[in-house]
Amino acid sequence: MVDLIPPLIELIRLSSTSLPLDVEQALQNTLHSEHPGSPARRTMELILENAAVARRKSVPICQDTGTPIFTVQYPAGYAQKELRFAILTAVEQATASAFLRSNAVHPVTGINSGSNLGDPWFPTIHFEESGEDTLVIDLLLKGGGCENVGRQYSLPDETIFAGRDLDGVRKAALDAVFQAQGMGCAPGFLGIAIGGDRGSGYLASKQLFLEPLDAHNPDPALAALEERITLEANQLGIGPMGFGGKNTILKTHITALHRLPASYFVTVSYMCWAYRRRRMTVRGEAITYA
Amino acid sequence: MPDRAIPLTVPIAEPAISNLSVGDTVLLSGIIVTARDTAHRWLYDRFIANTIAATAEDQVVYEQLRTYLAGGVIYHCGPVVRQDGIGYHVTAAGPTTSIREEPYQADIIRLFGLRGVIGKGGMGTKTLTALTGNSAVYFHAVGGTAAVIAEHIECVLDVLKHEFGMPEAMWVLQVRDVPLFVTMDAHGSSLHATVREASRARLHSLLRDD
Structure with missing residues (x-):
């Protein structure tokens, strides 16, 4: 089995710094319907400029890098425990590289863990065994x-x-x-x-x-x-x-x-x-x- | 709507604030301080409600804040900051939702004599009243445009209460030409109230329409 940690860090980096093309196209499509010079139009221009800057400089699109929500479809034979370990390690390393903001805060003590790791609920990981022979991992970063x-x-x-x-x-x-x-x-x-x-x-x-x-x-x-x-x-x-x-x-x-x-x-x-x-x-x- | 951006530098003089109105675009330069949920509550408990006694160390932080914030600007933001051998570098610094600070903001505007608050989503009537009474405005940054705003941050001058964690610490930032929109002005006008009321009327007609 390949070492999943480096490719998972790349998945996180891509998610945080580069908008999917269909999303960017949808944002682009709004320009023509907002009046030139209006705050709405200027906002959309800034949003598109931001997407370009984030991708070029490989920095987060938004400082709130959100809850990392992983959905893992794995072929028979993979161990969930190992996949979980790889994901958590990648999240921790991507946080250290500033692709993610440290976002996991204990609700009672108010202490930020600093690593984006918290408890079994943070980050969110959904597992499903698939009938396929490919491993598919989706990542959604959903801001607060x-x-x-x-x-x-x-x-x-x-x-x-x-x-x-x-x-x-x-x-x-x-x-x-x-x-x-x-x-x-x-x-x-x-x-x-x-x-x-x-x-x-x-x-x-x-x-x-x-x-x-x-x-x-x-x-x-x-x-x-x-x-x-x-x-x-x-x-x-x-x-x-x-x-x-x-x-x-x-x-x-x-x-x-x-x-x-x-x-x-x-x-x-x-x-x-x-x-x-x-x-x-x-x-x-x-x-x-x- | 005016297309031309108005340059402003912190500390902002009072007449410059009176001249601003909802819809204006501003390019803000100077020193600003990030403060969000934990910082607002910390200030409120120790220096406004006085429900918690400020320690000597708290007092030192407070005095530092006073030097930056007289005629100054608070930014509702929890940045991404990278640290290396030569210091801190902000890589992403968009605004966070401001309404969570509504219980505290009016008092904090008065406490420091703020001339502005930067955030997103707008604030309520209590803050609007404080803006009017203290000659201050609400600047709306475009939510999520963290990479672009970070490009306008020249350097991190200081970080206060670092133990709050990266998002909640108070980062003292030297900025140049940050693009902002005035959405609540010192004359009692709020774009957020206007849009909300117009959309409410439209919602009611859509809800009655099967």
Whole structure:
């Protein structure tokens, strides 16, 4: 087996310093619809300049390098314990190299561990044994600003006129975008899980951020709802950084999870414009990144 | 909206603040100090509410802050800082969400005589009142543009309360031409309040629309 630690450090470096191309293209596409000279337009220009500088200088796009969320799909025969060790070691070394900010703070003592390692919950690592012969590791760096504006609704919710149906989902999503204003670092991206329980809802809503932006929802009703939520969220006029403008949400992903008869959760996760996700694939000795 | 950026240097004189209004673009130079959640609470407990007695060491830090912050600017930021043999280097330094400091900010503006607060997402009415009463403004940096802002940081002059950890320590930074937007001014105007109210009206019509 190849030594995974150096390639994992590269996965972290790439994630932190280089926006995925589909995300950068989506940010680029906002320019034409914001008025030249307006704070919204100037903001988008700065965001794109920042992406270029971060990539060129190999420094973090955003100082909040977020919660590192790893999703590991491994072929039969790999030991989770060894994969975990490699990931934790890579996180620690990438932090020492300033690709990640030391972000793990003990909530009782207030002490920052300095290494980005905390407890079994920090960083987040999801494991799944795959039927494939390749090892695939996805990394999402999700900053605290956008994490703080995520919301979970339990329908029906009279305060937003939302019943237990797809129109209720739409209302919950729009309310979440309104409540976020610019604080989630708009223009952002939504991951919405309908159903599940409180835990699975958040988990599934965040896993949607591993999808490419052009992913097509196989359920036509959900595909239509995704389009409508994006369209209407942009009608709120919140705009880049909440300065007012046409671009608030650039893409909505929705998934549906089986729920209990008693529960109908709508979980809305918000990803900031600094949408940092990268994938590493290991095939034998060959390692590729996307 | 004016396209031209207004150069400002810390310490900022009062008339320069009165001349600013929401929508202005500013290029800020001089010395600024990062302060976020832990620093605000630390200052509040020891020098405003006085619920915790300040030690002699706390007093020294406070006096240093006073020299930097009279007519000065606080930056809501937890930077990424690399340390080598010759000192500290900031590689990423975008703003953090300001509203978490709303309980403390107004008092801290008065405590030091701040002329400005840099952050993102805007602040509430208590802070807006303090800005108006103390002739100060809220400067909005573009969230996430950490690499670009770091390019405008010339050097790290000092770090106070390093034991708070890298994000929460108070970094004293010499900056040049940091690009900022005035989103809350000294005349009681807030872009955040305006956008929120307009979006609220739009939300209500979308919620009633099946």
